[in-house]
Amino acid sequence: MKNFGGVWRSSILFRVVAATVLLSVLLITIVGSVLYVQISKGILREKVNESISESRSLSDYAQGQLDATLYLPSLKIDQVVRKILNASDLTLATTPREVALIGSPLSHRVNHAFNGASGGVDIRSIPQSLRELVVNKGETQWVRSSILYRDGSRVPAIIIGRSIVIPPSSPYELYYIFLLKEQGTIIDFIGRLLLLSALLLVLLIGAISWYVIRQALYPIRDAAEIAEQLTAGDLGRRMRVVGQDEMTRLAISFNEMAVSMQQQISRLENLSRLQQRFVSDVSHELRTPLTTIRMASEVIGDSKEKMDPATARSVELLQSQITRFEALLTDLLEVSRFDARASILEVKETDITTLVRYCIDQARVSESEQFHFNVPQNPVMATVDPRRIERIMRNLIANAIDHGEGKKIEITIKEGQSEVAVSVRDYGVGFTSRESLHLFDRFWRADPSRSRLRGGTGLGLSISLDDANLHQGLLKAWGAPGRGANFVLTVPKAPGIPIGSEPIRVDPPNEPSTIPMISDEDEG
Amino acid sequence: MTLIMVVDDDQDLAEMLGIVLNSAGFEVDLVNSGDQVISLFTAHEPELVLLDVMLPGMSGLEVCKEIRKVSMVPIVMLSAKNESHEVVLGLEAGADDYMVKPFNPSELVARIKVRLRRSGSDTPTSLKIGEIVIDQVAHTIIRHGKTIQLTRLEFDLLVALAKEPGRVFSRDALLSEVWGYQQAADTRLVNVHVQRLRAKIEEDVENPTVIVTVRGVGYKAGTGSE
Numbered sequence: 001m002k003n004f005g006g007v008w009r010s011s012i013l014f015r016v017v018a019a020t021v022l023l024s025v026l027l028i029t030i031v032g033s034v035l036y037v038q039i040s041k042g043i044l045r046e047k048v049n050e051s052i053s054e055s056r057s058l059s060d061y062a063q064g065q066l067d068a069t070l071y072l073p074s075l076k077i078d079q080v081v082r083k084i085l086n087a088s089d090l091t092l093a094t095t096p097r098e099v100a101l102i103g104s105p106l107s108h109r110v111n112h113a114f115n116g117a118s119g120g121v122d123i124r125s126i127p128q129s130l131r132e133l134v135v136n137k138g139e140t141q142w143v144r145s146s147i148l149y150r151d152g153s154r155v156p157a158i159i160i161g162r163s164i165v166i167p168p169s170s171p172y173e174l175y176y177i178f179l180l181k182e183q184g185t186i187i188d189f190i191g192r193l194l195l196l197s198a199l200l201l202v203l204l205i206g207a208i209s210w211y212v213i214r215q216a217l218y219p220i221r222d223a224a225e226i227a228e229q230l231t232a233g234d235l236g237r238r239m240r241v242v243g244q245d246e247m248t249r250l251a252i253s254f255n256e257m258a259v260s261m262q263q264q265i266s267r268l269e270n271l272s273r274l275q276q277r278f279v280s281d282v283s284h285e286l287r288t289p290l291t292t293i294r295m296a297s298e299v300i301g302d303s304k305e306k307m308d309p310a311t312a313r314s315v316e317l318l319q320s321q322i323t324r325f326e327a328l329l330t331d332l333l334e335v336s337r338f339d340a341r342a343s344i345l346e347v348k349e350t351d352i353t354t355l356v357r358y359c360i361d362q363a364r365v366s367e368s369e370q371f372h373f374n375v376p377q378n379p380v381m382a383t384v385d386p387r388r389i390e391r392i393m394r395n396l397i398a399n400a401i402d403h404g405e406g407k408k409i410e411i412t413i414k415e416g417q418s419e420v421a422v423s424v425r426d427y428g429v430g431f432t433s434r435e436s437l438h439l440f441d442r443f444w445r446a447d448p449s450r451s452r453l454r455g456g457t458g459l460g461l462s463i464s465l466d467d468a469n470l471h472q473g474l475l476k477a478w479g480a481p482g483r484g485a486n487f488v489l490t491v492p493k494a495p496g497i498p499i500g501s502e503p504i505r506v507d508p509p510n511e512p513s514t515i516p517m518i519s520d521e522d523e524g
Numbered sequence: 525m526t527l528i529m530v531v532d533d534d535q536d537l538a539e540m541l542g543i544v545l546n547s548a549g550f551e552v553d554l555v556n557s558g559d560q561v562i563s564l565f566t567a568h569e570p571e572l573v574l575l576d577v578m579l580p581g582m583s584g585l586e587v588c589k590e591i592r593k594v595s596m597v598p599i600v601m602l603s604a605k606n607e608s609h610e611v612v613l614g615l616e617a618g619a620d621d622y623m624v625k626p627f628n629p630s631e632l633v634a635r636i637k638v639r640l641r642r643s644g645s646d647t648p649t650s651l652k653i654g655e656i657v658i659d660q661v662a663h664t665i666i667r668h669g670k671t672i673q674l675t676r677l678e679f680d681l682l683v684a685l686a687k688e689p690g691r692v693f694s695r696d697a698l699l700s701e702v703w704g705y706q707q708a709a710d711t712r713l714v715n716v717h718v719q720r721l722r723a724k725i726e727e728d729v730e731n732p733t734v735i736v737t738v739r740g741v742g743y744k745a746g747t748g749s750e
Contacts, residue, residue, distance in 0.1 A: 284604040291626040292537045295544050298629045302547075326626055387708075 013213050020209040021202060028198045036194055040187040047183055048142060048158055051097075055160040055176035056140060062174060063164055070167050077167060081114045084174070096179045098147065100126060104135055104163065104171040114166055122148045126159060126175055134161040134173050147177050156180040219247035223254050235262045272339075279336040283329050290329065294322050324457070331459040335442065338466040345470055347495055350386045351379040352420050353413055359393040360411070363401060375413040382420045383494040388467040392475070395460040396424040396487045402456070403485065404428035414503035419473075419492050421503040427484035439477055440465045464489075474499065476506040525551040526640060529570035531561055531587065532602065533579050541574065541632075548633045558582030562590050569595075572639055576602045577614055577622075585610075585617045592618035596675040598639040602627075615716035620677040621703060622713075638704035639677070653686035653745045654734040656725055667725060677702065678721045685735060685745040694742040718743060 007014050062084045069075045085099050100117035117123045125148035133141040142160040149155070161175040222239055229237045238258060239251040297319050304312045337343050353375050360371055400409045404426035412423045431439065438444040443458040468475035473491035488506045492499055528550045532538040535556060542552040553568055555561055558579040565573070573591060577584035588599055601614045601622040611622055620639060623632060651658040657666045663679065665672050674682065680702045685693060693701070695711040703713060718735055726732045736746040 287604040287625040288534050288537055292534070292540045294626050295540045295629045299540075299543060299547070322626075329626075 013210065013217055016213050017206055017210045021206045024205045025198075025202050028201055032194045032198050036191055039190055043183055043186060044144065044158075044180075047178070047180065048144075051158050051176070051178040052140060052142060052160055055162075055178075058176060059140070059162050059164065059174050066164065066166055078114070081116070081166070085116050085118050096181065098157075098177040098179070100175040100177065101164075102126065102131070102173045102175070104173055105131075114170075114172065120150045121177065122150050124148075126161070130159060130161055130175075131173060134163055135171075138163045144180075147179070156184055219250055223250060226254070226258075230258055230261070235265060276336050276340045279332060280340070283333045283336065286329055290322070290325060294326070297322055328457045328459075331457045331463060334463050335459055335466075338463070338470075343466070343470055345385045345495060346387070347383045347385050349381060349383050350389065352382055352384075352389070352422065353380050355386060355390055356393055356411060356413060356422060359390055359397055363394060363397045370408040372408055372410045374410060376415065380413055380415050380420055381493070382491060384471060384491055385467075388470065389489075389491070392464040392467050392489055393422065393424075395464045396489070398456065399460070399487070400424050400426040400428075400485070403430075407484075412504055416499075416501050416503040418497045419490050419499045419501070419503065421488055421490040423486060423488040423504045423506075425484065425486040425508065430481050430484045431479040432481050436477060436479060439479075440475075471495070472498070474502070478506045478508065525549070526572070527551045527553060527568060527570040528572045528574060528636065529553040529555060529561070529565065529568070530574045531555045531558065531579065531584070532574075532576040533557065534576070544629045544633070545636075548636075550636070558584065558587045561587050562594075565591060566594065571597065572636060573597060573599045574602060574636070575599055575619065577610055578604065585613055588614060588617040588619055592675075596673055598676055600635060600639060611710070612712055612716060615713065616720070618675070618720075620675060620717075622710075635704070651683065651686040653682065653689070654747060656682075656734060658683060658686055665725070672724055674721070674724060678717065678724070681717055681721060682725070682735075685743065689745045692738045692741050692744045697742065714743075 008018070062080075065075075065080045065083070066077070069077050069080060081101065085101060098117060098119045098121045100121055100123045102115055102123050103112040115123065125146075127143055127145050130141060130143045130145075140160060140162045142158055144156070144158055146154045147157045147159065157180055158178045159175055160178070161173050164172045164174040166172050219239070226237045226239055235258070238255045241248055241251045241255070297315065301315050301319055304315060307315065334343075356375070364371075397409075397411075405428040407427040409427075410423075410425040412421075412425070414421050440461050442462045445458060465475050468489055468491065471491045472495070473489065476488050476490075477485065478488075479485035486506055486508055488502070488504050490499055490502050490504070526549075528545055530538050530541045530545070530552055532541065532554075533556055538554045538556065542554055545552045553564065553570055555564055558581045561573075561582070575584050575587060579587065582590075584601065588601070591597065591599060598621075599619045601611070601619040602625060603611055603614070603622055604625045605611070614622060621635060623635060651660065655667055656672075658664075658679075659666070660683065665674060665679070665682065681698065684698065684701050695714040696708060698714050699705040699709045699711070703709065722729050722732050722735055725734050733746045735743055738744055
């Protein structure tokens, strides 16, 4: 039934056909019932008239016979009564009938000696209402009812009764019961015929309405299908324009909409391409002067011993800022490459453990950083782009050192069925749930006033996320103020394999998971 | 003194390069436009050319091709883009190595020194790889009695492979051995130069027999026959 509701809501065709069928069923039922009643009434009326006149002559004859016993002593009353009751057998009847004779209950002179009926009819099944009519009015009365035989079978019949006097003066009621077997069969047949034609009619109406509405709905379905394809990115799809009717107008305006949409999109694409191009060009153009500046600073730096302390320190600052500027340019280029979707994965079978250890060795600036390793003994092999994974790890480790406040940093590597996960957990300043929303934003800083120990570019996590996404991997973060942060990178063991599970959960098990975890898969 | 020709349209960068190279002990010839390169090159015969890919007038690629027509001198390209197709095009045009701006001056000097290094002849003076005879003293290679002109880098590459005939060299190993890279570098350098080398020494470039590709690993010296 749930399914029915779904189809009802989702398909106009179904709804219209169902409504049409329901209404036609209602209409046909009414018309059919009226027809049925009228036909069966007509058939019965004739039978009733026939039966009444037949019963009149029979009962008149019976009364005559009974009266004759008064003058003809040779006629015995019980013989006459038997004859009357046997009427069904003796008379050549066109329809089967029964006879019943009952002593009138209102008379105290009746001894009921002649009560009886033909063919095993139970005289108690003569309706009481009819008997009252017969007794009170005395004339021929009739009713349609059914008659009960003593063997239990019941047959529809017309029961016609009148009062009769059995000499010398006993009031009796004489009933002729005309069985309606044949008429019943005919009426049944007509009923079945009506039902069958009604069914056929309903089916036909359903089929016709289905066909007609489908015909009318076809362009709408077509439009829906093409709209879906447009949504899926196939911007060149158009509706077929045939004829000059309302649907043609639909097709024409639909196509016009598609054209304008395509133009808008290509305009925007063009614009964003231009912008990406601009970012890329700017970064490249900056490189040549930066090269000159860098070389100049190195040349100046070479004669640092001859400078006074302030100048020497200035040169140092100059050099470190040039390095930072370079890093910024490199990151900007990387970002513009991601934006232009020009990044490609250059995969290679890599031991993740070795790679992570190498990154730590590179990042370690002093022995004060305490790294705790929780890594498997065996190499953890994965086919990844080592340059990108290294970049992610360097970033996460640098972040952990920057924000770890010199406390321990835990590195965990775990292998799953089809994926490898690396987590970097620090116990430093952490971040709030509000900050977590911007963690992967470009140039976003958790606390603008916080010192930049390493002079990061502000693009690190954004690029890391793009790198993870390029691997079809996940980069998730958890953090709580004062309790530290946890970053988990999960990548498939080989490109194209979907990640089945996450070997390391991002929210640490011994921490309340009130801080929402974030992982932007829709970005990039 | 060793003469290095620096070709760069950015005068300041060219001058700065001149200062750095001078202090590293090289003599420098500064050229600002691609059109002047060939005439100056034939006149001064520098031992190495430092060439910016993006030049007004004749492009760096064309300059590279023109130089290669007349000389096997080492060419190091300077490029602002490392991802672009341009690097591969430059290598195919005949450059031996490239550096991406902004580069570290000491690394530039180191790179230049590697390119100028004469391969030592302490090892057997004559090597054979396939049908090819390598004379390390005369710095020539001979196939079927004919001398084939190779750049110094191509020569070094071939010698490296020929010295250890059984060994399969990974691209990273060749980058370290021939180009002098200590860290992972662009493996396209190897691919492009192996292709260039094959074009000169193989009978059939489609089915190389001198330098054989080992799928998924790298290259090794072939036997010279199928």
